[in-house]
Amino acid sequence: MDRRKFLKSAGVATAGAGAATLATPALAQSVRDMVIVSTWPRDFPGLGLSAQRFAERVTALSDGRIKTQYFAAGERVGAFDVFDEVASGNSQAYIGADYYWTGKHAAFGYFTTVPFGMTAPEWNAWIRFGGGQELWDELSGEFGLKKFAVGGTGAQAGGWFNKEINSPDDLQGLKMRIPGLGGNVMSKLGVSTVSLPGGQIYENLVSGAIDATEWVGPFNDYFMKFYEAAKYYYVGGMHEPGGGLALGLNKDWWESLSSWEQAIIEAAAHEENSAQVEEAIAKNGEYLNRLVNDHGVQVRAYSDDVWDAFGDAALEVFEETRAHSALAAKIDDHFQKSLREIGGFRAKSEIEFSLQRNRVLGIG
Structure with a gap:
């Protein structure tokens, strides 16, 4: 045989064998099952559809290698049982609002939203580039979990009331659905607060079991x-300026994944984290008009006296949260410092621009 022909054919064969060797592990890779439980109702516009979109996206991006099974609130476990479901390893992931878990650790509130805290762009900046993710990992790791931001609501409405709130005295004795640290603020002002999952709010409001509720904003609230039970809608609220949502993963399961599988999940979370906020911003104005024009909702704004009362109560809540533990104090210190740096600059740039733009164009 011609020596050059032999070497050429041997090289091709070797290359082919090498390619086959490289391809074999990929072909032999087994499918990963990823069970996701949620705090949201199925097919619910905004929150629910966002969670479902994320689950579908993970399977699509992985070309079916990560097979997700999505369960809405109540389909596998109750809305407020998802944390324990995933921490125990019975399911691999949950999607929800981490301020639901302040009973487990007071600092979880900072990883959804806190009164007078960060807006969605500010919170995302803190999480991704300001050290917030590392603190979230530290806190969640104590419970066997790994977290990523997977959505956000933007600035939420103050809530629905069956009477006008003209002064702090009007809050006394009110029964209101409001979770997290915002609920603690309301409690200090004489409100009897309850934390209900989304699927139970309407029936409690209609029956009179509660007098008021906050939920999200016009798009979701519509x-x-x-509006069938409460006509007064306070659009500006102190309790949820951002509303960041969490993808909670069982930490042992997460660490068992390949770097490729982890990258797929993280990419899908980042994608949906942007998409949900953008959808809310796009839809809120339209749906506020529908609430007013089609259903006679009366939009209201809290007075400065009410805002000041909220502020005084929030400062007390922050101190109580800090007293919970050294980690809670560490997270509050970091959050408050970052808020002043990030929010301070935005006040001089974007917010000043928005105020002047709206004045000049007659918007709002």
Whole structure:
């Protein structure tokens, strides 16, 4: 045989064998099952559809290698049982709002939203580039979990009331659905607060079991039909300026994944984290108009006296949260410092621009 032909054919064969060797592990890779439980109702516009979109996206990006099974609130476990479901390893992931878990650790509130805290762009900046993710990992790791931001609501409405709130005295004795540290603020002002999952709010408002509720904003609230029981809608609120949502993963399961599988999940989370906020911003104005024009909702704003009372109560809540533990104090220190740096600059740039733009163009 011609020596050059032999070497050429041997090289091709070797290359082919090498390619086959490289391809074999990929072909032999087994499919990963990823069970996701959620705190949101199925097919619910905004929150629910966002969670479902994330689950579908993970399977699509992985070309079916990560097979997700999504369960809405109540389909596998109750809305407020998802944390324990995933921490125990019974399911691999949950999607929800981490301020639901302040009973487990007071600092979880900072990883959804806190009164007078960060807006969605500010919170995302803190999480991704300001050290927030590392603190979230430290806190969640104590419970066997790994977290990523997977959505956000933007600045939420102050809530639905069956009477006008003209002064702090009007809050006394009110029964209101409001979770997290915002609920603690309301409690200090004489409100009897309850934390209900989304699927139970309407029935409690209609029956009179509660007098008021906050939920999200016009786009999400429209479909809850709260206007059938409460006509006063306070659009500006102190309790949820951002509303960041969490993908909670069982830490042992997460660490068992390949770097490729982890990258797929993280990429899908980042994608949906942006998409949900953008959808809310795009839809809120339209749905506020529908609430007003089609259902006679009366939009209201809290007075400065009410805002000041909220502020005084929030400062007390921050101190109580810090007293919970050294980690809670560490997280509050970091959050408050970052808020002043990030929010301080935005006040001089974007917010000043928005105020002047709206004045000049007659917007709002």
